[in-house]
Amino acid sequence: MMLKFLEANICITRAEYSRLTNITDRRASSDLQEYLAEGIIRKRGGGRSVVYIKNQ
Known part of the structure; x- marks a missing residue:
């Protein structure tokens, strides 16, 4: 689900991922x-402005 979202959008935040998958923020x-550990996505930014982008 997240990869489809990232194909249509440049990045995703934790909050967007949480809403998209209907899970808690902690689980997100x-x-x-x-x-990140599997290398599927990359982290960009820091603190409250972290976004995740598809790893190429």
Whole structure:
């Protein structure tokens, strides 16, 4: 679901991912960390302005 979103959009935030998948913010953060570790996405920015982009 997230990859389809990233095909249509440049980036996704944790809050957008949480709403898209209908999960808690805590679970969304955990999922995004797993995707980062697997190399599926990259993190850009820091603090409150972190966005995630598709790794190419």
